[in-house]
Amino acid sequence: MILARFLGPRVWLLVAALLAAAVLVPLSNLWLPADHPLHVPSHIVPLLGKYVCYALLALALDLVWGHVGILSLGHGAFFALGGYAMGMYLMRQIGPRGVYGNPVLPDFMVFLNWGELPWFWHGFDQFWFAALMVVLVPGLLAFVFGWFAFRSRVTGVYLSIITQALTYALLLAFFRNDMGFGGNNGLTDFKDILGFPIQAGTTRAALFAASCVALALGVLLVGAVTRSKLGSLMTAVRDAESRTRFIGWRPEYVKLFAFTVSAVMAGIAGALYVPQVGIINPGEFAPVNSIEVVVWAAIGGRGTILGPVVGALLVASSKSYFTAVAPDTWLFVLGGLFVFVTLFLPRGIIGTIDHGWTGWRERLKASRAAERGAGAPPAAPPQSPGDLPSPAE
Amino acid sequence: MLRQLRLCLALLLAALALAAPAHAQGPDIAAIVAKLGGKISFPDTEAVIAELAATGDPAAERPLRALAAGQLVWRDGDEAVFIATSGAEPTPLLDPVTGADAGTAPKDQLNKIRIKNSIRTAVDDALAGLTLRADDPAMRRRAAENLFAAADPEGIDVLDAALAAETDANVRAVMEQARAAAILKSDRPGADKEAAVTTLTARGDRPALNALTAFAAAAPAGEAQEAAARGAAQIEQTIALWGQAQNIWYGLSLGSVLLLAAIGLAITFGVMGVINMAHGEMVMLGAYTTFVVQEAIRTQVPWLFEWSLAIALPLAFLVSGSVGLVMERGLIRFLYGRPLETLLATFGVSLILQQLVRTIFGPTNREVGNPDWMSGAFQFGQMAITWNRLWIIVFALTVFAALLFALNRTPMGLQMRAVTQNRKMASAMGIRTPFVDAMTFALGSGIAGIAGVALSQIDNVSPDLGGSYIIDSFMVVVFGGVGNLWGTLVGAMTLGIVNKFLEPYAGAVLGKIVVLVLIILFIQKRPRGLFAQKGRFVDA
Numbered sequence: 001m002i003l004a005r006f007l008g009p010r011v012w013l014l015v016a017a018l019l020a021a022a023v024l025v026p027l028s029n030l031w032l033p034a035d036h037p038l039h040v041p042s043h044i045v046p047l048l049g050k051y052v053c054y055a056l057l058a059l060a061l062d063l064v065w066g067h068v069g070i071l072s073l074g075h076g077a078f079f080a081l082g083g084y085a086m087g088m089y090l091m092r093q094i095g096p097r098g099v100y101g102n103p104v105l106p107d108f109m110v111f112l113n114w115g116e117l118p119w120f121w122h123g124f125d126q127f128w129f130a131a132l133m134v135v136l137v138p139g140l141l142a143f144v145f146g147w148f149a150f151r152s153r154v155t156g157v158y159l160s161i162i163t164q165a166l167t168y169a170l171l172l173a174f175f176r177n178d179m180g181f182g183g184n185n186g187l188t189d190f191k192d193i194l195g196f197p198i199q200a201g202t203t204r205a206a207l208f209a210a211s212c213v214a215l216a217l218g219v220l221l222v223g224a225v226t227r228s229k230l231g232s233l234m235t236a237v238r239d240a241e242s243r244t245r246f247i248g249w250r251p252e253y254v255k256l257f258a259f260t261v262s263a264v265m266a267g268i269a270g271a272l273y274v275p276q277v278g279i280i281n282p283g284e285f286a287p288v289n290s291i292e293v294v295v296w297a298a299i300g301g302r303g304t305i306l307g308p309v310v311g312a313l314l315v316a317s318s319k320s321y322f323t324a325v326a327p328d329t330w331l332f333v334l335g336g337l338f339v340f341v342t343l344f345l346p347r348g349i350i351g352t353i354d355h356g357w358t359g360w361r362e363r364l365k366a367s368r369a370a371e372r373g374a375g376a377p378p379a380a381p382p383q384s385p386g387d388l389p390s391p392a393e
Numbered sequence: 394m395l396r397q398l399r400l401c402l403a404l405l406l407a408a409l410a411l412a413a414p415a416h417a418q419g420p421d422i423a424a425i426v427a428k429l430g431g432k433i434s435f436p437d438t439e440a441v442i443a444e445l446a447a448t449g450d451p452a453a454e455r456p457l458r459a460l461a462a463g464q465l466v467w468r469d470g471d472e473a474v475f476i477a478t479s480g481a482e483p484t485p486l487l488d489p490v491t492g493a494d495a496g497t498a499p500k501d502q503l504n505k506i507r508i509k510n511s512i513r514t515a516v517d518d519a520l521a522g523l524t525l526r527a528d529d530p531a532m533r534r535r536a537a538e539n540l541f542a543a544a545d546p547e548g549i550d551v552l553d554a555a556l557a558a559e560t561d562a563n564v565r566a567v568m569e570q571a572r573a574a575a576i577l578k579s580d581r582p583g584a585d586k587e588a589a590v591t592t593l594t595a596r597g598d599r600p601a602l603n604a605l606t607a608f609a610a611a612a613p614a615g616e617a618q619e620a621a622a623r624g625a626a627q628i629e630q631t632i633a634l635w636g637q638a639q640n641i642w643y644g645l646s647l648g649s650v651l652l653l654a655a656i657g658l659a660i661t662f663g664v665m666g667v668i669n670m671a672h673g674e675m676v677m678l679g680a681y682t683t684f685v686v687q688e689a690i691r692t693q694v695p696w697l698f699e700w701s702l703a704i705a706l707p708l709a710f711l712v713s714g715s716v717g718l719v720m721e722r723g724l725i726r727f728l729y730g731r732p733l734e735t736l737l738a739t740f741g742v743s744l745i746l747q748q749l750v751r752t753i754f755g756p757t758n759r760e761v762g763n764p765d766w767m768s769g770a771f772q773f774g775q776m777a778i779t780w781n782r783l784w785i786i787v788f789a790l791t792v793f794a795a796l797l798f799a800l801n802r803t804p805m806g807l808q809m810r811a812v813t814q815n816r817k818m819a820s821a822m823g824i825r826t827p828f829v830d831a832m833t834f835a836l837g838s839g840i841a842g843i844a845g846v847a848l849s850q851i852d853n854v855s856p857d858l859g860g861s862y863i864i865d866s867f868m869v870v871v872f873g874g875v876g877n878l879w880g881t882l883v884g885a886m887t888l889g890i891v892n893k894f895l896e897p898y899a900g901a902v903l904g905k906i907v908v909l910v911l912i913i914l915f916i917q918k919r920p921r922g923l924f925a926q927k928g929r930f931v932d933a
Contacts, residue, residue: 158916165864172906206726329748331745338738
């Protein structure tokens with residue numbers, strides 16, 4: 001009861017919707033006849049599951065961007081690392097059924113004439129170990145990276161560029177064959193997960209349900225964190241980092257916490273994503289992918305919990321639509337979305353619904369005023385959670 | 394003994410040639426070649442070859458080549474010598490010296506002059522000796538280089554003779570080196586060999602090193618052998634030194650490319666604090682402008698092709714600059730003070746520009762030609778330097794100097810610096826900061842366009858061209874620090890050289906990763922770059 005009031009009705013509605021989807025979509029797919037109007041076709045289930053994983057990724061990014069004001073352009077890296085950890089487990093599950101029939105080595109290692117398994121592949125035949133790595137690897141990378149970055153007060157665009165460099169470096173590294181992660185082709189050709197055939201309808205339905213549950217848990221977690229006292233501190237760090245420091249808090253620890261939790265969430269999203277799409281390759285590290293995540297959060301509305309989820313579902317499904325109907329136009333649409341959202345919908349869809357639309361003329365006036373008057377907040381009242389960090393240069 | 398005989402013969406022939414100028418040298422060659430007629434032994438054949446070689450007359454080349462090819466025949470009866478290129482019946486004959494038609498003869502009356510491998514070698518040596526006397530210095534030099542590679546003791550005399558006649562100092566040096574290499578393989582006394590070692594050490598390249606190490610390993614211990622070992626070590630050192638120099642050169646070349654790509658970014662970021670993610674696409678637009686200009690020139694005025702880059706430069710500046718101006722006026726000015734959103738919006742613009750170019754020009758690489766003065770390479774010491782790299786370094790430094798001048802010596806530059814240092818104060822002093830912003834952004838974009846012209850010469854012109862430079866450019870700006878052009882210069886050159894020095898140890902990709910990690914660590918130490926702007930400020 002207290003928790004219900006603490007999180008607010010919107011979070012609970014979202015969680016309820018997700019759990020309903022986790023039950024209803026698999027039921028409709030498996031039990032309803034194919035010609036029933038409410039039947040969800042089998043090829044749609046993993047697609048929906050993919051979108052749900054994207055939504056979790058967007059939610060993770062929003063935890064650091066919307067609530068703490070760190071624009072990470074490298075969240076795709078954490079997502080891909082989680083995905084690779086899961087992919088390694090799935091590769092080990094293939095066993096002797098690979099093309100070369102080697103009971104231990106994955107096909108690409110046989111192809112490269114490797115004699116034995118590299119040390120970092122050991123243990124991935126156990127699901128619990130892979131699951132641990134899904135959490136640990138992105139979390140540890142984020143912790144170490146954040147420790148260095150936040151401690152030396154790398155902020156703003158500098159941090160964004162460095163996170164982009166991080167994912168770019170990983171992209172280059174994973175493209176190398178001798179890294180031991182399948183190089184260009186990545187990991188694919190999976191057979192089973194936990195003993196169930198990965199292509200089967202029931203497995204896919206279960207993976208979809210698992211993704212929904214993971215997203216629901218993520219929503220609860222972000223909701224709980226942001227409504228707690230720590231959440232207020234996060235808002236303080238986002239809106240006035242120096243002031244927060246001057247009154248005695250340590251903003252770097254707040255940031256480090258949010259960044260690490262966010263990376264772990266992204267890793268879990270990646271781990272759920274890989275068995276549903278059936279492949280993980282270095283392309284997931286591409287800087288463009290990470291930036292696409294940013295646009296999901298921006299379109300839905302930063303710092304609104306519901307926003308990134310809605311944004312990810314909307315943009316990802318329209319991407320599927322556009323790349324199928326007119327593949328050449330997708331980049332125009334995506335680029336246009338970036339420009340449109342930053343100019344006309346700076347609070348995103350959900351934020352605009354919450355606060356009403358301020359015309360761009362008013363905002364131009366406000367930003368001019370901000371340029372003239374020292375550090376006045378540009379557009380909206382500062383107490384609103386969807387507000388942007390004020391520039392004050 | 395034979396040698397003296399040959400010398401005597403040569404002197405005799407020379408005297409004959411002097412005594413009978415009307416005959417010139419033609420008859421002499423013909424007379425010597427005639428000696429090959431009739432059944433003669435291999436040693437006699439070799440003696441004739443030596444005789445021919447000693448004339449130093451290029452006319453001896455034809456019979457010698459024919460002999461080595463097994464085409465020299467003599468006729469029964471008069472034992473006259475001819476060249477027979479075919480085995481037809483009757484066989485057509487050619488004069489061995491002039492190559493003129495000499496009628497035909499029945500096949501069974503012709504006897505081939507027998508040869509074996511040693512004869513072929515003798516002919517080769519003789520030919521090398523002959524080309525050592527060619528009129529063209531380049532040909533003489535090439536012949537000497539061939540002899541250097543062969544390092545045959547038999548060639549020493551030929552070289553001695555050629556050296557005596559040589560006037561060109563460069564060719565002479567090569568001949569002396571060839572002679573030294575041959576001496577090391579001969580049974581000459583130690584003093585000669587020591588002199589040879591000195592000559593080879595002075596040459597100081599890899600073939601000389603090989604000759605010296607081979608000698609040092611094979612020769613009995615002695616002063617010459619020790620000198621050779623010392624010389625080899627010394628050469629190894631110089632070669633390593635040149636290797637470093639070559640690495641630095643490659644690094645400077647990469648650095649100048651980075652400098653070109655990053656310098657416009659440094660201006661927009663430094664002056665306006667705007668991260669322009671579409672900067673790489675401005676570079677790409679410049680490269681495509683070059684492509685369009687070259688296409689137009691190819692179809693309309695082909696003779697202008699050598700000037701195509703000079704024509705493309707201002708056009709690329711205008712194209713990218715005006716796109717930048719439109720971007721600033723239509724988009725970025727609404728987002729001042731919100732750097733993260735500027736980053737996102739400009740990224741959207743970059744996606745649109747990329748797709749636009751892909752739609753218009755297609756997704757594949759476009760061919761941009763190099764004018765003559767940009768292609769080819771030359772040798773500097775032990776380094777190979779390509780002209781296009783050299784020109785790009787020169788060009789990058791020129792652009793840098795021009796920009797430095799524009800920023801430090803023009804009224805507009807003064808206003809830009811004022812806005813960079815204190816926007817509000819500049820505004821209070823009557824500087825129209827929005828106008829300065831627009832001009833700065835256009836300038837930065839235009840410079841990116843110019844960079845695109847240069848990069849079109851060394852990189853693939855494709856819609857993805859910009860994307861491959863944008864992260865490197867940001868690294869340069871972040872490393873060098875904003876608001877200071879010198880920081881950009883030092884940052885670009887440092888990154889270029891470090892990259893190239895890491896490559897041999899770590900490979901190209903891993904080297905790049907190491908550089909990225911190093912920059913991330915460097916940012917820890919100096920979050921505002923190498924040349925941070927001094928001043929009092931609190932961020933956020």
